[in-house]
Amino acid sequence: MLNIVIFGPPGAGKGTQAVKLVEKYKLVHLSTGDIFRANIKSGTELGKLAKSYMDKGDLVPDEVTIRMLESEVNKQSNAKGFIFDGFPRTTAQAQALDKFLEGKKLSITLTLALEVEVEELTRRIMLRGKDSGRADDQDESIVRNRVQEYNTKTAPLKDFYKKQGKLRSVDGSGNVDEIFKNLSKEVNKMIE
Numbered sequence: 001m002l003n004i005v006i007f008g009p010p011g012a013g014k015g016t017q018a019v020k021l022v023e024k025y026k027l028v029h030l031s032t033g034d035i036f037r038a039n040i041k042s043g044t045e046l047g048k049l050a051k052s053y054m055d056k057g058d059l060v061p062d063e064v065t066i067r068m069l070e071s072e073v074n075k076q077s078n079a080k081g082f083i084f085d086g087f088p089r090t091t092a093q094a095q096a097l098d099k100f101l102e103g104k105k106l107s108i109t110l111t112l113a114l115e116v117e118v119e120e121l122t123r124r125i126m127l128r129g130k131d132s133g134r135a136d137d138q139d140e141s142i143v144r145n146r147v148q149e150y151n152t153k154t155a156p157l158k159d160f161y162k163k164q165g166k167l168r169s170v171d172g173s174g175n176v177d178e179i180f181k182n183l184s185k186e187v188n189k190m191i192e
């Protein structure tokens with residue numbers, strides 16, 4: 001099984017690249033942000049809870065996020081592999097994911113980290129906010145808080161995966177196809 005974590009700050013292009021990787025390598029795409037937004041739309045309890053954090057640009061608590069992710073993985077019995085997009089975002093989530101996969105005799109194959117400058121991130125997110133309708137993409141102070149959450153809670157995961165020898169950093173500042181080519185190169189090295 002090919003299990004990929006796509007990693008990077010908000011606005012780095014994780015979702016865009018994940019969709020392309022899913023198509024190329026026939027993986028199941030699990031985006032925690034998308035799953036939360038679907039729950040908000042359909043008015044579930046989980047959605048209500050998640051919304052109260054997302055609207056402020058805070059991370060949703062680990063316990064709920066981990067439980068949700070695990071249940072989504074368990075729904076996919078025929079998957080050839082997964083791409084985890086927006087998960088893990090904390091050390092506790094990364095540890096829980098390793099343990100959960102281990103229980104299924106699986107593991108993360110590699111973590112692709114998209115590197116983009118902060119100014120470029122804010123510019124992209126505000127641009128996306130204009131037509132995505134995402135409230136958390138439209139307010140500069142919320143965007144700043146998301147970047148802050150990333151810097152304090154998520155960025156340390158680079159070391160976590162580096163220590164496991166799984167981190168592959170890729171420049172995320174060019175055009176979509178160029179970035180995709182570079183990501184694919186890293187994936188191909190693992191499967192050839």
Ligand code: ADP
Binds near residue numbers: 057087093136
């Ligand atoms: P982006 O990567 O642009 O921030 P996402 O759609 O991945 O967008 O995430 C949107 C929001 O959903 C986050 O700001 C956070 O509130 C919540 N969220 C998504 N994934 C997680 C996670 N793994 N842990 C906690 N909160 C999460």
